[in-house]
């Protein structure tokens with residue numbers, strides 16, 4: 127410990143010198159790793175008393191081309207947040223180059239394919255570095271450079287990880303779109319960011335199916351994507367694809383033969399690293415923007431502390447890189463810390479519901495990170511799929527994406543953790559970039575369904591929704607907000623800063639509003655209750671109810687619709703749609719199927735309604751707003767306590783909605 131402190135204080139004045147020196151050191155320096163709950167409490171207090179000193183200390187452990195002039199400059203009114211202003215760096219030098227002398231031969235990415243019998247792929251840090259450099263050179267040869275946007279629509283294969291990092295290496299901005307979205311949704315995202323390039327595969331393997339993703343890209347292009355200059359196609363399954371001579375290029379033809387080294391673009395700390403689209407309560411999904419310096423520091427710090435990663439451990443996060451969890455905790459966080467990160471191509475139930483546990487046993491996984499929806503789905507298949515697998519190497523198991531219910535928590539604890547392995551329930555968001563409230567594996571007290579305490583540097587607040595005042599003391603409940611910037615807070619929403627301001631910074635002036643409600647118990651531990659806005663969380667995927675309604679309303683015979691979430695045993699929330707159809711249109715199963723098909727076409731299968739109820743009218747307020755509170759209760763089967771409906775414009779609508787519940 128003492129040695130580390132001396133080292134850090136030395137670094138304070140010489141970050142560049144430090145980098146040159148640590149080329150000769152046995153290990154690259156990493157952010158502080160807390161080792162006890164008592165230390166957490168001390169570090170937390172210190173991080174709040176002087177956030178700038180605290181984060182500067184963490185940032186100094188990385189390689190910077192030029193040290194920053196100012197640690198933090200911010201206000202939450204514009205809003206404007208700048209960390210490490212004036213500093214310059216490249217995140218991939220920190221993910222890759224600086225590990226080469228000490229762990230060049232260590233596996234960086236361990237790839238487990240969809241088919242259990244297919245060979246696994248191990249990319250060492252040296253191999254990953256070479257692969258990233260080749261792709262970086264190929265991208266530059268295609269005319270892609272700093273600030274250009276590159277869209278990804280790919281399966282979970284090593285080429286995805288390599289190419290995302292290649293973008294970061296040359297300063298191109300990556301925008302990864304989950305490959306389950308529809309052509310329309312893909313085109314919307316490509317056009318919002320004016321992407322110059324799309325990188326995709328020919329086909330994706332998912333369980334027993336191969337999915338023709340290049341076809342989806344072709345359809346998106348046909349819808350009109352004027353900014354796209356090329357489509358780079360990775361040959362994954364090798365099945366036939368249509369070819370557009372003007373646009374399409376084979377990945378292997380562009381990449382093979384490129385030089386194995388590539389100078390990294392020197393980026394300003396506040397240059398954009400990536401855009402990631404996420405749903406909000408209104409309008410189309412927005413592009414959340416993260417920047418290089420703060421994101422790097424925070425993802426590494428949080429990874430190291432929450433998972434208590436030790437050198438040599440094998441870490442596995444089952445998320446898809448199409449979501450923020452994959453960005454921060456499959457790629458950047460782990461690689462920044464020199465970890466071995468497992469990347470899984472398949473699905474949890476293929477060939478059967480024991481796949482996760484087989485993979486854990488096969489690779490002796492030490493940290494495992496998944497979503498409650500997966501836990502519930504596997505729990506429902508029965509204990510025989512998990513019991514009997516050797517999970518003795520597990521040291522920490524994590525949960526993310528949605529509230530974990532008590533039954534799922536207990537099952538995870540007992541059957542996966544064998545009652546011995548600590549669970550970290552990590553609360554965070556696309557916008558926060560990294561984990562915000564979570565236990566530190568094995569150090570913090572844990573309680574089923576509680577995410578626990580905020581990470582160092584994270585200043586949470588609960589706000590009374592009526593008074594707008596912060597609720598102090600414990601226990602307490604309210605709107606979950608953050609009072610002070612942390613390094614990986616979103617900087618803006620792409621192309622529309624005003625939307626960022628109104629979405630996150632006006633509900634509670636002077637604070638970042640998360641959209642979640644939470645409570646704090648007598649011990650000060652946080653429990654997340656869920657979204658308080660019109661966002662629903664289906665199997666850990668965020669969807670705006672307005673977005674789904676817009677898709678339903680595209681159907682020619684639909685007059686109006688209202689979408690709400692309802693409790694679903696496996697998905698957490700299911701999608702319940704109330705639909706008014708045009709006069710004389712037969713409302714039955716055929717129309718239901720057409721509506722579902724419409725949603726698949728507009729957004730993708732993840733957004734398809736689980737239940738559709740045809741109604742004659744929707745309960746509305748006198749100002750014409752749909753009373754979603756009532757619709758939510760009806761969809762949840764909770765019709766006993768609907769509250770006062772007399773102020774409605776059409777109270778009789780409530781009766782008819784209740785009568786027609788599906």
Ligand code: WTA
Nearest residue numbers: 526527528529551552553554555556654657
């Ligand atoms: C929810 C995922 C309860 C929450 C990283 C948040 C959670 C939204 C948890 C963000 C958790 C995420 N407990 N709820 N541990 N983690 N959420 O942007 O409602 O896909 O606002 O980021 O998921 O979803 P997103």
